[in-house]
Amino acid sequence: METNKRPMGNEMANAIAQDWIVQLTAIVEEAGAAILEIYNTDFEVQTKGDESPLTQADLAAHRVIVAGLEALSPQIPIISEESVPPPFAERASWQRYWLVDPLDGTKEFVNRNGEFTVNIALIDGSEPVFGIVGVPVQEKVYVGDVRQANPDQRAYVLHKGESQPLQVQRQRDRQGPIRVVASRNHGGERLEAYLGEVEARFAGCERTPVGSSLKLCVLAEGGADIYPRLGLTSEWDIGAAQAVLTAAGGGVYTQDGAVLLYNTKDSLLNPEFLAVADGSYPWIEELPSFPEK
Numbered sequence: 001m002e003t004n005k006r007p008m009g010n011e012m013a014n015a016i017a018q019d020w021i022v023q024l025t026a027i028v029e030e031a032g033a034a035i036l037e038i039y040n041t042d043f044e045v046q047t048k049g050d051e052s053p054l055t056q057a058d059l060a061a062h063r064v065i066v067a068g069l070e071a072l073s074p075q076i077p078i079i080s081e082e083s084v085p086p087p088f089a090e091r092a093s094w095q096r097y098w099l100v101d102p103l104d105g106t107k108e109f110v111n112r113n114g115e116f117t118v119n120i121a122l123i124d125g126s127e128p129v130f131g132i133v134g135v136p137v138q139e140k141v142y143v144g145d146v147r148q149a150n151p152d153q154r155a156y157v158l159h160k161g162e163s164q165p166l167q168v169q170r171q172r173d174r175q176g177p178i179r180v181v182a183s184r185n186h187g188g189e190r191l192e193a194y195l196g197e198v199e200a201r202f203a204g205c206e207r208t209p210v211g212s213s214l215k216l217c218v219l220a221e222g223g224a225d226i227y228p229r230l231g232l233t234s235e236w237d238i239g240a241a242q243a244v245l246t247a248a249g250g251g252v253y254t255q256d257g258a259v260l261l262y263n264t265k266d267s268l269l270n271p272e273f274l275a276v277a278d279g280s281y282p283w284i285e286e287l288p289s290f291p292e293k
Helices: 018-039 056-072 106-111 188-201 214-220 235-248
Strands: 045-047 053-055 078-080 096-104 117-124 127-135 140-145 155-159 162-165 178-182 205-209 226-229 251-253 273-276
Touching: 018 056, 018 117, 018 127, 018 140, 053 056, 053 106, 056 078, 056 096, 056 117, 078 235, 096 106, 096 235, 117 235, 127 214, 127 235, 140 214, 140 235, 155 235, 178 188, 178 214, 188 205, 188 226, 214 226, 214 235, 214 273, 235 251, 235 273
Parallel strands: 078 096, 178 205, 178 226
Antiparallel strands: 045 053, 096 117, 117 127, 127 140, 140 155, 155 162, 226 273, 251 273
């Protein structure tokens, strides 16, 4: 896309400017309101080609976000779960783009447990450098700007107008149980085997089930130590939350300890990964390898 080669401007050269964050927050909140309007009705559920559920809320949030981003930054391309992504031959030349999951956790939405999110990430190079994650039912918006120099502004959560910085403090030691956040709908025997090994290496294992990209936000708030993802996800599922977590001092890593990257291949599926709250702790050395498939 030729327009993506234009200079980004001083407002986005390093950290995201505050006026952009205000506008992006408004877009996420508007998308959340559109979701809740449908959430409070007897909505219909369709099935996509991969057998995953789709509701009118997914599509309504998609329309709000795409319109908002196109008005805010017409020079930056967009990949959304609810649109057809361009082939890798085209997007491989992109320096930066918006990565969107309008409603992550559709199963949580269908089950009405409130653990679904609205996600917008800015990918620069192959890394998520900015992310914003809305949790409509909880009235929360998580913001992470990896390039922000001020630690108090790098990651924070907005809740009913109040802002709380997110700065994960090193708190992991071998004396207490390891706190694990895991999916409500994915896992199976491999995850159970893995957590059994984790429990044997540490002083117990406390497990909390959470849906959607909210799991990474729980890590960013210090509510858990690790999130092992055994199974496939798509890049839009966690891009925004990865930026929030990284900005707060955590990280998302592949099994060999490398940072999880984006837009590096034809497929938009992620490899299995480990998300951690404390990015300074040697997790790869301390934790077992994922069980073979």
